[in-house]
Amino acid sequence: MKYLAGTRKYTLVFEGCKGLGQGLKSYTDSDYAQDPMHRLSQTGNLVLLASGAVSWKSYTQKSIATSSTEAEYMALSDCAKQIIWLRILLKELGIPMQVPTPIYVDNQGAIFNASNPVQEQRTKHIDVRYHLIRQYVENEEVSLFYIPTDENPADIFTKPLGRVKFELFRKSLGLVFH
Template identity: 45%
Template sequence: MDVSNAFLHGELDEEVYMNIPQGYKALKEGLVCRLKKSLYGLKQASRNWYFKLSQSLLSYGFKECQADHSLFTYADGSVFLAILVYVDDLVIAGNDSFACAKFKEYLSNCFHMKDLGVLKYFLGLELARGSSGMFMCQQKYTLDILDECGMLACKPSSFPMEQNHRLALATGPSFSDPSKYRRLVGRLIYLTITRPEITYAVHILSQFMQEPLQAHWEAAMRVLRYLKSSPGQGIILPRENNLELVGFCDSDWASCPLTRRSTSGYLMKLGEAPVSWKTKKQVTVSRSSSEAEYRAMAHAASEIIWLRNLLACLQVQCDSPTLLYCDNQAALHLAANPVYHERTKHIEVDCHFIREHIQSKAISTAYVPTKQQQADIFTKSLGGKTFHDLQSKLGVHNPHSPT
């Protein structure tokens, strides 16, 4: 549902004045208008609208999710509703059609609402439902990027980035239009919502936003050539899916040739559906690969705890510990044994919190062979066969490809 003139519903707590708009004449010279409602453009307009909307939802019986303040949930017996808010757009989900209709009527009485029907397109995300589940992609958004960069007729590539790219050491002429490079990388970052397999490539490209070189632009064009090969590729959310949260974490030790910092990557899956993933350069230099893996486990553990809290808001209880897979035995031993070690005394204290969550049974760890490590695609650039094997395990598929 969409709220018409949403910001005009916000109540102002401050005295705000504006010049008399064109077409109106003041009774006396020097008079101005005092605003009674928020207007688009005011710094506090978004906050005032959110407060007005949240008060209406709370009055109906909704609760604000502490894990995500844009999510509101309602539970009454067997009826459960969830509302996701993005400014003036509301996504409503529930297990009772009558309760949903009743709530929509309530909203229409509070605000001027527009019912857009079944969710098919939301903020650039395309959703299609079928008997086997839901498919989510950004095909139109991808084609718009290709069109903007003049790459609609380019030769497709089978993977997004060359192995051993060494872009951090690239030399040569600067790119002529840095703002164009920044705009493209920003759009690619948003595209990773449904294309997790390009996360690492976009992570590398985003490190050169200040002064991109021609070599960096050509690497970005390589990502677009890969997108050209499958613009409709996306994520499948299976209907018959268990709700067990599982995590994978990995690191690439000393991968940055300039700082020798390592790269962390993790993947979180709810059953067979990917729900969260990330690539991030570690903030300090690790003295060993096991130390880098241990820091990657700490990053993944933070995400696991947040996801468990978010699932609890959605009435999905995680009764058993969340399994976190790692392919480094030394890091697993370090996490499972909260004993002081001379060689690990320099590791940041906040990294050790994973030990507490293991002891509290919120997280359990397990070893996974490197060849089966699904988070490997988030820490390094992979070749053709390895890349496509891991891509299929992520839950990323192209429904338009021939079978």
Template identity: 40%
Template sequence: MGIVVLLVYVDDIVITGSDSALLGQLKTHLSESFHMKDLGSLTYFLGLEVHHSPSSISLNQHKYASDLVATAGLQGATSVDTPMELNVKLCKEEGDLLADPSLYRKLVGSLVYLTITRPNISFAVQQVSQFLQTPRHLHLAAVRRIIRYVQGTSTRGLFFPAGNSTHLAAYSDADWAGCADTRRSITGWCVFLGDALISWKSKKQDRVSKSSTESEYRAMSLACSEIIWLRGLLAELDFSETDPTPLHADNKSAIQITANPVYHERTKHIEVDCHSIREAFEARVITLPHISTNLQVVDIFTKALPRHRHCLLSSKLMLVD
């Protein structure tokens, strides 16, 4: 059975599928009802540039990134090697308020859209997104640094090799008490389909965790929810996963909490929705292989990194020029 997928934004439509005859019938039907122009193979859509080759498809936002640099007035600025300065903790009330926050909000909104193809700036963008209501000069300086990083890597984007495996693999991690204002932890997770990165998240947790184990357990639970959703999506597309999906984590205690059905005294305060990961583990939807911290790719979603490690993990996310 052929599969057709439509992506519609106002009057722009992307149509893709596995059955060329069915695609042709759909385009004919649409053209009978609407004035429509077929632009052929997808090369540009809402700022996303699509590059095809016999061995791959790659996505970037080069023009969008260049326009963002111009909007920030940084065309002549020197580029930097990382999107965020190491060991910097942005605070809500440090420094002077911006007289007009509109530019800050516009730049941050543009950076959020840029993370569609630039997951390696997700953590930095998550950090500056917290201050949209009352941004300060230090926050704007952090935004400008992200844009200077983007300026030097504007042609970088996601790479999807041809003939890629359809098996999922996931990674999760957390930076315990990473928020200087609230002491909430930062969750990071990502999911690969074969070698290709298809889903990721960098987000502050919605409550304070009492230990690093608890914060990583929460991150694992959120990653597990994404795995379950993606497995369902693959099943809809006739790519059902029969093997459990490995969810790689580097905290042995968090793994033990999931694998051990005993309701530990130290975990009784964790809400029920987090413990849903236990059901997924017992049902063999996921496995929980331990991974060494220095191999944990999700570090890039939870903290600022030195240049060498940032470049290494960016390459592991299949980000290429």
């Protein structure tokens, strides 16, 4: 309640038509095996349009990841599914996305696995539904980019942060104090 009372004057600001030209932009993160009892990982996804958050999600993954790369790969795949849904919605609204939607992730291994259509022995155990990301990359619906952990605003959805980092990432959601 204290947080809600302290943030009631914040508003979500979009850049309007100028920002629509930039298309969607997204961030994803995972905190590997955060759940101490079940060893499940926490995932956070953020999608921006016109510099304002239009979709965000924080949840505990449903299956155990065997590495931080696998946890990030699963988060990346879930983020891509949300992006594809938003791209379809925007197209139906008359705002088609002409370029692949960038997804920023802080794990190079997850980027490699998603960009490499060859089935590797070390990823064979990952549920098939998570490999759908490879098709989205190949069809140029999404493009993957590395972002350092300290600069990834999706970090706000995966773990408790210090005040300075929290306020920085809250600002990148498009929230402005009025």
